[in-house]
Amino acid sequence: MTNKERMLSGMLYTVDDELLEEQRRARKLTYKLNTMDRSDFKGIAEVIKELFGKSERAFVNPPFYCDYGTNIEIGKDFFANYNCTILDVAKVRIGDNCLFAPNVALYTAGHPLHPDYRNTFYEYGAEINIGNNVWLGGNVVVCPGVTIGDNVVVGAGSVVTKDIPSWSLAVGNPCRVIRKIDERDKEFYFKNLRPDAEVVKIMDDIIENGCPGDNPFSND
Numbered sequence: 001m002t003n004k005e006r007m008l009s010g011m012l013y014t015v016d017d018e019l020l021e022e023q024r025r026a027r028k029l030t031y032k033l034n035t036m037d038r039s040d041f042k043g044i045a046e047v048i049k050e051l052f053g054k055s056e057r058a059f060v061n062p063p064f065y066c067d068y069g070t071n072i073e074i075g076k077d078f079f080a081n082y083n084c085t086i087l088d089v090a091k092v093r094i095g096d097n098c099l100f101a102p103n104v105a106l107y108t109a110g111h112p113l114h115p116d117y118r119n120t121f122y123e124y125g126a127e128i129n130i131g132n133n134v135w136l137g138g139n140v141v142v143c144p145g146v147t148i149g150d151n152v153v154v155g156a157g158s159v160v161t162k163d164i165p166s167w168s169l170a171v172g173n174p175c176r177v178i179r180k181i182d183e184r185d186k187e188f189y190f191k192n193l194r195p196d197a198e199v200v201k202i203m204d205d206i207i208e209n210g211c212p213g214d215n216p217f218s219n220d
Contacts, residue, residue, distance in 0.1 A: 002016075002018065003015065003016045003018065003019060004018055004019055004022075007019070007089055007090070007124075007125055008071070008090065008091070008125075010090060010124060010125060010126055010127070011124065012112075012122045012123065012124050013122065013123065013124070014120075014121050014122050014123070015121070022068050022070065023067060023068065025068075025069075026051065026066055026067060026068050026069045026070075029047055029050060029051045029069065030051070030063075030064060030065055030066065030069075032047055033047045033048070033051070033060070033062050033063075033064060034062045034063040034064065036062065038061075038062065041059070044059065044060070044062065045058070045059055048060050051066070051069040051072075052069055052070075052072045052073070052074055053069065053070040053071060053072055053073050054072075054073040054074060055072075055073075055074040055078065056074075056075065056076045056077075057076055057077050057078075058074050058077075058078040058079075059078070059079050059080075060079075060080045060084060061080065061081050061082045061084075062082070063082065063083055064080065064083075064084050064085075065084070065085045065086070066085070066086045066087070066088050067086075067087050067088050067089055067109075068088050068089070069088065070088075071088035071089070071090065071091050071092060071108075072086055072088050072092045072094070073091065073092070073093045073094070074094045074098075075094060075095045075096035075097070075098070075132065076096040076097065077096060077097050078094060078096075078097075078098050079098075079099050079100065080099075080100040080104065081100060081101050081102040081104075081138075082102045082103070083102055083103045084100055084102075084103070084104050084105070085104075085105045085106070085107075086105075086106045087105075087106065087107045087108055087109045088106075088108060089108050089109045089123070089124075089125035090108035090109075090125030090126055090127045090128070090144070091108075091127045091128075092106055092108060092127070092128045092129075092130075093127070093128070093129045093130065094130045094134075095130060095131045095132035095133070095134065095150065096132045096133070097132060097133045098130060098132070098133070098134045098135070098136075099134075099135045099136070100136050100140075101135075101136060101137050101138040101139075101140070101156065102138050102139075103138055103139045104136045104138070104139070104140050104141075104142075105140070105141045105142070106128050106142045107128075107141065107142065107143055107144060108125045108126055108127060108128050108144050108145075109123060109124075109125055109144065110123065110124050110125065110126060110144045111123050111124075112124075125144065126144035126145035127145065128142055128144070128145070128146055128147075129146075129147040129148070130142075130147075130148045131148060131149045131150035131151070131152065131166060132150045132151070133150055133151045133152075134148055134150070134151070134152045134153075134154075135152075135153045135154070136154045137153070137154055137155050137156035137157070137158065138156040138157070139156055139157045140154050140155075140156065140157070140158050140159075140160065141158070141159045141160065142160045143159065143160060143161045146160050146161070146162065146163060146164075147163045147164075148160065148163070148164045149163075149164060149165045149166030149167070149168070150166040150167070151166055151167045151181060152164050152165075152166065152167070152168050152169075152170065152181075153168075153169050153170070153181065154170050154171070154175060155169070155170065155171030155172070157171075157173065158170065158171050158172055158173060158175040159172075159173040159174055159175055160174075160175040161174045161175065162174070162175070164177065165177065167180050167181050167182070168180060168181065169181055
C-alpha cells in the first residue's frame, strides 16, 4: 500500500513525496485565499471550490488552514468564520447548512501515545463526520473519529471527544449533551428574547418556500 492509501484507510503512515506534493497544492491555495482582498466574495468562493474535494455554495472567511483540502467534503450552504482549521489527513464530511463560528478546529490527525513510536514520524487519521444543520460555536475543537448528528448545536469553547447524537445541545470540555433541541426552541432566539412577528412571518415563509435569490457569497 502507498502511504496515501494507508493514511486514508486509518492505518499508520508517514508523509512521503506524493503526500508532500498534495500538501504543496493545499498550501498554495490557502495562501492565495488568505492573502486575497477580503471583500472579493466571488473570488474567495472560487478558491474554496477549487480547494475542497466537494462543496456547493460554500464560503469561508479567511484565514483558513487545512492539510489537503481534497479530503474535505462539504454539503450545501456551508459557512465557516475566521481562522478555521481542518486537519484532513482522513476524510472530513460536513452536511448541508452548517455554520462554524470563529476559531473552530477539526482534527482528524493523531500520533502514537508512546514516545518511541511517536518519534518515528508515523501518524494516523480518523474520520470526522458532521450532519446537516449543525452549528459549532467559537473555539470548538472536534477530535479524531467523532461523529456529530443532524441539527446539533455545540457551545463555544467545547472540546468534542465523543459522538454527539442528533437534535442535541452540547457543551463543555469534554463536551456532553445537556438537553434535546425541540419545537419549544422556536419561542426564543437568545435567552429570553422572542423573535418579532414580522421576522417570524418571513422565517416561516423561508422554511416553507426556501430562501429568495442566491447565496450572495456563492460562486455557483
